[in-house]
Amino acid sequence: MSIHVSGGGRTLRRVVLSCDVAGCPVQLEPPVIEAWRNDADARSWARDHAAGWTSDPIRNTDYCPEHARFSTAPAAGTVPPRPTAAARDRAGNPLNRDEYVKHLQEHLAGRSTEPTMMLTAAHATVAARLLDELAGVYRGESLGQLAQELSEILDSRSGDRS
Numbered sequence: 001m002s003i004h005v006s007g008g009g010r011t012l013r014r015v016v017l018s019c020d021v022a023g024c025p026v027q028l029e030p031p032v033i034e035a036w037r038n039d040a041d042a043r044s045w046a047r048d049h050a051a052g053w054t055s056d057p058i059r060n061t062d063y064c065p066e067h068a069r070f071s072t073a074p075a076a077g078t079v080p081p082r083p084t085a086a087a088r089d090r091a092g093n094p095l096n097r098d099e100y101v102k103h104l105q106e107h108l109a110g111r112s113t114e115p116t117m118m119l120t121a122a123h124a125t126v127a128a129r130l131l132d133e134l135a136g137v138y139r140g141e142s143l144g145q146l147a148q149e150l151s152e153i154l155d156s157r158s159g160d161r162s
């Protein structure tokens with residue numbers, strides 16, 4: 001539930017909209033102008049008066065103006081939004097994971113001939129296992145595929161498959 005209603009009875013209901021994109025801190029509290037009869041009225045009023053915000057009535061989610069496009073249910077066969085869990089753009093917003101992978105792959109392609117950084121065998125092994133975990137979380141995505149490939153590179157170079 002992304003709309004928080006407080007009050008009730010004789011007190012005015014306060015309605016706070018919060019964006020449902022993971023990691024987005026944006027909230028909005030439309031001004032209270034009346035004592036709504038019930039929470040449902042308060043919610044629909046808040047949604048109607050949140051300029052630029054969108055909502056998805058099926059998932060019961062709300063999106064700030066910056067993420068308004070996420071309220072559109074994906075058409076059959078299309079890929080739903082895949083926001084990054086940790087990576088952020090300069091404005092602090094999550095990135096599209098598939099686009100992020102392309103960026104990482106470009107980074108790799110441009111630097112494959114640079115000198116090797118020293119890494120202990122234990123570090124390489126642990127890094128490979130962490131990449132395996134990442135590959136498991138994002139199995140079937142390009143990000144998981146990249147993690148798997150890098151894990152195999154680390155394993156083949158370290159020679160320590162403990």
Ligand SMILES: [Zn+2]
Binds near residue numbers: 019021063
């Ligand atoms: Zn947002």
